[in-house]
Amino acid sequence: MSKLVGLNLIDPIDGSVLPDSVIEIDHGIVRSLESGFGESGPFAGMFAIPGLIDGHVHLTLDGGSSVRTTFQEASDDDLVRLALGNARTAAKAGVTLVRDCGWPRHLSRVLLEALRSDPLLPDVLSSGAPMTRLGGHCHFFGGEVADPSDALRLVDELADSGSDWLKVMVTGGGLTPGTRPQDVELSPEILGVVINRARTIGLGVAAHCHSLEGLRYCIDLGVDTVEHVTMLDEYGKPALDVALIERAANSGVAFGPTVWAAYKTAEWIRKSGPINPNDIHALERLDSRRSNVAAFHDVGVAMVAGTDAGATGTAFDSLAFELRCYVDAGLTPLEAIQTATTSAANSLRLPERGRVAPGKVSDIVVLRDNPLEDISRIANPVAVFRRGQEVRLD
Numbered sequence: 001m002s003k004l005v006g007l008n009l010i011d012p013i014d015g016s017v018l019p020d021s022v023i024e025i026d027h028g029i030v031r032s033l034e035s036g037f038g039e040s041g042p043f044a045g046m047f048a049i050p051g052l053i054d055g056h057v058h059l060t061l062d063g064g065s066s067v068r069t070t071f072q073e074a075s076d077d078d079l080v081r082l083a084l085g086n087a088r089t090a091a092k093a094g095v096t097l098v099r100d101c102g103w104p105r106h107l108s109r110v111l112l113e114a115l116r117s118d119p120l121l122p123d124v125l126s127s128g129a130p131m132t133r134l135g136g137h138c139h140f141f142g143g144e145v146a147d148p149s150d151a152l153r154l155v156d157e158l159a160d161s162g163s164d165w166l167k168v169m170v171t172g173g174g175l176t177p178g179t180r181p182q183d184v185e186l187s188p189e190i191l192g193v194v195i196n197r198a199r200t201i202g203l204g205v206a207a208h209c210h211s212l213e214g215l216r217y218c219i220d221l222g223v224d225t226v227e228h229v230t231m232l233d234e235y236g237k238p239a240l241d242v243a244l245i246e247r248a249a250n251s252g253v254a255f256g257p258t259v260w261a262a263y264k265t266a267e268w269i270r271k272s273g274p275i276n277p278n279d280i281h282a283l284e285r286l287d288s289r290r291s292n293v294a295a296f297h298d299v300g301v302a303m304v305a306g307t308d309a310g311a312t313g314t315a316f317d318s319l320a321f322e323l324r325c326y327v328d329a330g331l332t333p334l335e336a337i338q339t340a341t342t343s344a345a346n347s348l349r350l351p352e353r354g355r356v357a358p359g360k361v362s363d364i365v366v367l368r369d370n371p372l373e374d375i376s377r378i379a380n381p382v383a384v385f386r387r388g389q390e391v392r393l394d
């Protein structure tokens with residue numbers, strides 16, 4: 001049994017603060033919470049929030065300027081080392097759980113084993129290799145499928161190799177030449193079949209989607225989360241559709257806006273030219289991701305914070321910047337924190353996460369000052385605890 005004392009503990013459910021708290025931890029689980037004993041400790045008077053959830057990362061990408069090339073040139077050992085280093089960077093930034101949204105098919109077991117062997121790294125939900133059409137978006141991860149039976153084989157293999165999620169590339173993407181973000185690349189027939197199978201065997205379904213047509217399929221067929229949610233028309237131009245967002249909200253589909261990666265990728269393209277020559281409206285598309293969040297917030301659709309860390313120019317300590325983008329789009333700091341705690345836990349089906357409360361996993365981030373007053377304070381935590389154990393930040 002261990003104790004953390006003297007912290008102002010923030011509950012993201014409602015923004016309430018338990019002053020001068022005593023958090024009792026037993027075997028990585030919060031056993032009890034009390035307040036007002038005046039005990040002093042190294043963190044007395046500071047603020048605590050639950051460990052943060054990053055709902056969209058790519059642990060085997062390096063977040064540099066040419067992530068596709070460096071990935072394809074790396075050895076298997078390099079990729080495992082990179083994933084461990086990236087996970088460590090995220091942990092130091094207060095991220096205690098990540099959902100990987102695409103890594104190499106043949107390394108799935110090895111990566112999970114390596115990442116789970118260090119108790120101070122974030123917990124990892126994996127989607128293995130994202131499902132994509134032949135030559136489709138991110139095909140280099142090895143998840144290409146030609147037809148429904150191929151697709152079902154991949155779903156079963158994912159479950160077998162320890163994945164918790166299925167990632168489907170519903171449209172093309174900015175990273176992959178030969179695809180266009182506005183094109184639906186997995187047929188509704190394949191999507192329907194694989195979503196049913198995923199449901200049956202207990203996998204969540206995350207859909208990469210940049211187009212209005214694809215978003216309609218995602219909502220009607222019942223995915224759990226839609227990633228990016230850039231609503232492009234048939235010409236590849238942003239075309240915000242509020243009625244469709246309302247439909248998503250009413251169906252319980254959550255959105256992962258990945259705004260920071262869009263900002264960083266746009267910055268790169270402005271400086272160095274296009275990444276995917278077919279992606280002719282790339283800058284408009286990327287810029288719209290930020291403004292879309294205001295509409296998501298107005299409608300009240302559930303949001304899961306996700307950085308897309310590993311993508312072009314996007315580091316693994318970017319979650320604070322992602323949350324900052326949400327606040328810039330109109331969320332309060334509390335609402336932004338919810339997207340990486342309570343809301344993320346709810347949409348990613350993690351009932352034991354998202355709050356520091358009796359019975360929950362004791363992942364705790366200590367901040368010098370109150371993040372409810374200024375979301376930027378989430379960057380640079382003073383201390384991070386994983387299941388009650390302190391992560392070394394140096």
Ligand SMILES: [Zn+2]
Nearest residue numbers: 056058101308
């Ligand atoms: Zn991604």
